[in-house]
Amino acid sequence: MNVAQEIVDEYEAVIGLEVHAQLLTKSKAFSSDKNEYGSLPNSNTNPISLGHPGTLPVLNEKSAEYAVKLGLACKADIREHNEFARKNYFYADLPKGYQITQDTTPICTGGIISIKTDAGGIKDVGLTRIHIEEDSGKSNHDLSPFDTMIDLNRAGVPLLEIVSEPDMRTAEEAYAYLTEVRKLVRYLEICDGNMEEGSLRCDANVSVRKRGAEEFGTRVEVKNLNSIRNVKRAIEFEIIRHIDIIEKGGEILKSTLTFNAATGETSIMRTKEEADDYRYFPEPDLQPLLIKQEYIDGIAATMPPLPNELFAKYTEECGLSEYDAGVLTDDKTFALYFEELLKLKSNPKSAANWMMGEVKGYINDKAIDVADFPIEPTRLAELIDMVDSGRLGQSLAAQQLFPLLVNHPESTATELAESHNLVQVGDESELQSWIKASIDKFPDKVEEYRGGKKGILGLFMGEVMRLSGGKADPKKTNQLIREALEE
Ligand code: ADP
Ligand code: MG
Numbered sequence: 433m434n435v436a437q438e439i440v441d442e443y444e445a446v447i448g449l450e451v452h453a454q455l456l457t458k459s460k461a462f463s464s465d466k467n468e469y470g471s472l473p474n475s476n477t478n479p480i481s482l483g484h485p486g487t488l489p490v491l492n493e494k495s496a497e498y499a500v501k502l503g504l505a506c507k508a509d510i511r512e513h514n515e516f517a518r519k520n521y522f523y524a525d526l527p528k529g530y531q532i533t534q535d536t537t538p539i540c541t542g543g544i545i546s547i548k549t550d551a552g553g554i555k556d557v558g559l560t561r562i563h564i565e566e567d568s569g570k571s572n573h574d575l576s577p578f579d580t581m582i583d584l585n586r587a588g589v590p591l592l593e594i595v596s597e598p599d600m601r602t603a604e605e606a607y608a609y610l611t612e613v614r615k616l617v618r619y620l621e622i623c624d625g626n627m628e629e630g631s632l633r634c635d636a637n638v639s640v641r642k643r644g645a646e647e648f649g650t651r652v653e654v655k656n657l658n659s660i661r662n663v664k665r666a667i668e669f670e671i672i673r674h675i676d677i678i679e680k681g682g683e684i685l686k687s688t689l690t691f692n693a694a695t696g697e698t699s700i701m702r703t704k705e706e707a708d709d710y711r712y713f714p715e716p717d718l719q720p721l722l723i724k725q726e727y728i729d730g731i732a733a734t735m736p737p738l739p740n741e742l743f744a745k746y747t748e749e750c751g752l753s754e755y756d757a758g759v760l761t762d763d764k765t766f767a768l769y770f771e772e773l774l775k776l777k778s779n780p781k782s783a784a785n786w787m788m789g790e791v792k793g794y795i796n797d798k799a800i801d802v803a804d805f806p807i808e809p810t811r812l813a814e815l816i817d818m819v820d821s822g823r824l825g826q827s828l829a830a831q832q833l834f835p836l837l838v839n840h841p842e843s844t845a846t847e848l849a850e851s852h853n854l855v856q857v858g859d860e861s862e863l864q865s866w867i868k869a870s871i872d873k874f875p876d877k878v879e880e881y882r883g884g885k886k887g888i889l890g891l892f893m894g895e896v897m898r899l900s901g902g903k904a905d906p907k908k909t910n911q912l913i914r915e916a917l918e919e
Pocket of ligand 2: 635
């Protein structure tokens with residue numbers, strides 16, 4: 433497919449995403465079976481998960497708690513009277529013949545996810561609903577050449593389905609949205625956000641329309657995308673495919689597609705005529721779930737800091753760039769370490785530089801998480817303060833004291849700086865002796881300086897730094913050399 437760019441530019445895409453997030457509960461949504469990824473196949477499968485006659489589901493309260501957490505984080509409305517519904521269909525990995533979900537009473541409605549756009553602004557993507565449901569089992573088509581292998585460990589795992597409004601207009605916006613959703617569920621610790629393992633799955637709804645048109649075009653739905661990049665690729669492919677069909681006078685069929693990551697192309701699984709009728713009806717085995725305001729208030733009181741709140745604080749109050757704030761808030765443990773430095777009154781800009789420089793460099797190098805970073809925030813805050821107050825030179829701090837602290841996390845920055853003789857020298861008589869030595873060493877350069885070659889000052893600075901082992905206070909030294917040369 434090849435459509436000229438000027439034709440593509442006449443169109444605008446409309447995108448809405450449906451995201452399924454597997455919840456990090458210990459047991460399943462309606463039974464005491466373990467909710468655990470990677471267990472021996474079909475080992476977490478008691479009669480309730482399998483829907484044997486006579487068994488009764490019981491709601492895992494954590495699923496509701498996590499839904500409320502996400503709802504609060506997205507500023508959604510949380511429903512008081514919740515009912516569960518049966519969604520009926522036949523499939524080999526659904527032994528019950530139905531899935532328990534929420535149909536007409538989703539636990540959350542409305543709310544927003546804020547994304548950062550390429551233009552540098554913030555855009556609010558609306559949410560239609562968030563509801564609780566249970567996962568199906570997993571059909572593995574690639575473990576045996578002739579058979580499909582069914583693993584029912586996943587059957588009954590709690591999910592939140594997060595449905596967005598058709599508010600996104602580019603594949604990049606969809607990418608940014610999904611990145612935000614993943615960051616948010618990780619901050620809330622309700623889902624590990626691991627798309628490769630299927631903990632977070634995405635269906636993308638895509639349509640195109642002529643720019644300026646009000647009505648939406650016919651949408652298609654690309655199912656089960658397993659990485660954020662593939663969501664973007666699938667949408668990009670669909671946009672061009674739609675435009676190509678429309679330009680050739682064809683019509684878009686409302687259909688469901690799959691994406692082939694190897695070829696970067698989609699293919700149609702089924703069209704509207706074959707659409708399922710799920711015959712939803714109220715789940716007779718579960719009581720309605722009532723969510724009282726005091727329950728919501730209790731959860732609100734335990735909410736962790738949210739990434740967009742921290743981002744706003746860093747850019748607006750701390751004066752950091754959007755780029756820096758983005759890097760700092762990308763990962764929760766990293767952001768919380770930075771928060772500790774702020775609490776310890778570190779200068780925000782210096783602390784941000786240390787986090788994004790030495791700390792990030794170290795944890796990337798060792799492939800560890802900030803949680804395993806050996807230096808306590810109090811120790812690092814002290815080091816940062818020593819540099820900011822001029823007691824320690826920046827390069828000595830980064831190249832010598834920081835590695836010392838990593839290896840001796842039980843010592844303080846001051847102790848190590850003193851025992852390794854790194855403390856900056858600001859004492860004038862000591863500085864003067866190094867300055868005198870450097871001037872005596874290069875008498876001809878002194879003449880050049882006096883003849884107008886002011887840049888030569890750097891040579892004397894370098895010599896003093898060498899003589900002092902990097903410890904001379906650069907500001908004072910600069911001043912004193914200048915005075916000595918201009919005598
Ligand atoms: P279904 O149950 O058929 O998947 P939903 O009402 O749950 O339908 O909507 C699915 C998604 O489709 C939502 O995210 C919505 O924003 C999106 N959507 C609806 N209309 C369009 C459209 N014309 N183009 C793109 N996305 C759309
Ligand atoms: Mg759908």
